Amino acid sequence: MKPLPQVPFSVLDLSPVRAGGTAGESLRNTIDLARHADRLGYRRYWLAEHHGLPGVASAATAVVIGQVAAATARIRVGSGGVMLPNHPPLVIAEQFGTLAALFPGRVDLGIGRAPGGDHRTARALRRHFGPADNFTQDLEELRGYFRPGGPGNGVHAVPGEGLDVPVWLLGSSDFSARLAARLGLPFAFASHFAPDYLHEALALYRREFEPSAALAEPYAMVGVNVVVAATDAEARKLFTSVQQAFLNLIRGAPGLLPPPVESMDGRWNPIERAHVDRMTVCSAVGAPAAVRRALDVITESTGADELILTAQVYDHAARVRSFELAAALRADAHRTTAAPPAAAPVASSV
Template identity: 65%
Template sequence: MIPLSVLDLAPVCEGSDAAASFRNTLDLARHVERLGYRRYWLAEHHNMPGIASAATAVLIGYVASGTSTIRVGSGGVMLPNHAPLQVAEQFGTLAALYPGRIDLGLGRAPGTDHATARALRRYFDSAEAFPNDVVELLGYFEPAQPGQAVRAVPGAGIEVPVWLLGSSLFSARLAAALGLPFAFASHFAPDAMTQALARYRQEFKPSARLQAPHAMLALNVVAADTNDAARRLFTTLQQSFVNLRRGKPGLVPPPIDDIEAYWSPTEKIGVEQALACAVVGDPATVERGIADFVDRHRPDELMLTANIFDHAARLRSFEIAMAAAAAGAR
C-alpha cells in the first residue's frame, strides 16, 4: 500500500479561534498517527484569517511533542521569507528534540499577498535567489568544518530530510538537480502535475541525500458515510476558494446545501479546475478514487488534505480514507 500522509493548515473555523484550531490540530495528529499515516505536515501562510499555521516551526514542535511516532514537518516553509541560517537553526533544534521525526519541506512562494510579502521580507523583493538559498541551507546541515565562520547551532551534522515543494516545473527541476525528494501541490494547482513529475524523474541526479527520485502528490480527500454527506462537507473548501478569488479570505465557513447558489459560473469553472485533484464521497467512492489517482500518476507517497468545518467529521474523513486506501491496495 502506498504511504499516506496528512497536510494540515490548522484551519480556524467561523465561531472558533486559533487556540481551538491548535487543539484540533494536535487531536487530528494523534488520530492519524494511530491510523498509520506516515507524515503530518503544516503549511506556512500569512495574513490569512482562516489559517493558523503561520509560525510553522513552533506548531511543528507542539505537534511533535504531543505525538510519538509520526513524522512531523513543513509543507512547507516558504524560504524567501526567511534567512537560511534561521531555518537551519529552527529545524536543527526540532530534529535534536525529536530525532528521526522531523521533515523540512521548502517552497519558494511567499504564502501570502504582496503587501504581506513585503512586510515579511523587508530587504528581499523576489524569490530569484531560491536555488542559492536552498544550497546554503543544505550546507548548514552538513558537519561543521574546522574554521567554518558560520554554523547552525543546533543543525550542523543533524539529519533533517529536506523536500522541495512546488506547483510548476521550476521546483521539480531544482529538486532533480539537487537530488532531493519532491512534493507537488496538486491539491490546489494541478495543471503542471504530469509534466513536473516527468521532468523530475527524467532529470533526477542521485545525491548523498537521495539515490533515486521520490515524489509525493497532494490530494483533496473528503470522505463521509454517504456521497451526499461528503459533497456537502466539500462545500466548505469550495466556498473558501471562491472567497479567496473574490479577495475576501476569511474564517473557514460551514458547509452549505446549495453551492450552485454561492458561486458564479466563472467562479465555478476556476474553482473546479483548481480542485480537480479531489476525491469526495462514501467509502466505496473514496476507495476507487484513491486507487485510480495512484494508478494514473504513480506517486511514491500520497499526502491527503481535508479542509472540513466540523472537527469530528474531519477525523472521520481521514479514518475512512485510510481504510479505503488499504482496501483498494488489496
C-alpha cells in the same frame, strides 16, 4: 506502478480556523488530529506556512510542528512547507535543527519559494526584498548548515549542524521539479490547489533526476483533497466548505472556513465554478468506495510514491472521521482480490 495498498498516506494540515471559531481552537484541533493520524498509521504530518490569512492558523510553522511532535510518538512531522524567501537560511536551520535534536528521526523540512501571503505581508516579513532568483543560493546555504562543519562560511547552526533533517522541495510548476531533480531531492507537488502542471512537473522531475547522497531514485508525493463520509451526499456537503473557501479566495476575499451548505447552486457564477473545479480537480470526495476509486485513478495516473491528504472540513469530528475512513482504505485494499473492477473508475472533484 504501485497499487494503493503500497502507497503511504500522509496528512497536510492548514490548521483551518472556522467561522465562529478561534485560532486557539484550530491549533488544539491540529494537535488532536495529529494524535489520531499517529494512531492510524499515517506516515507524516505536515504543516504549511501561510501569512495574513484569517482562515489559517499555522503561520508560526516551526512552533506548531514542535507541539505536534511533542503530542505524538511515531509519525514524522514537518513543513509542507516553509517559505524560504521569508527567512534567513540560518534561522530555518536552527529551528529545524532544534526540532531534530528534540525528536530525532522524525523531522522533515519541506521548502517552498512562494511568499505565503500578499505583497505587503511579504514585505513585512522580509523587510528588505532581495533578488528574486536567490532561492537556489539560499537553499544551498540552508542545506550546508546541516552538513558536518557547516557550509564553509564560518557560520554554524547550533543545533542543526551534522543532524539528519531530510529536505524536500515543494512546488506547483516546473521550477521546483527541475531543481529537485538536479539536486536529487524528494519532490512534493501542490496539486490539492494548483494541479495544472502536475503531470508535466512529475514527468520532468523523473526524467531529469540525478541520484544524490540524499536520494538514489526519484520520490514524488502528490497532494489530494480527500473528504470521506458515510455517504456520497454527506461528503459532498462537507466539501462545500472547501469550495466556498476557494471561491472566496478567487474573489480576493479570503476568510474563515465557512460552514457547509446543502448546495453551491446560486453561490457562484459559471466562470467561478469552473475556476474552483479546476483548482480542486485533484480531489477524492464521497463514501469510502468512491474515494477508493478516485485515489486509485490519481495514484495510477501520477505514479505517486506517496499521497498527502488534506481535508478542510468545518466540523472537527467529521474531519477526524474522514481521516479514519481514508486510513481504512489502505487496510481494506490489502484484503481485496486482484480481480479488475467491472468499470473503470472516474476521478472527480466531487
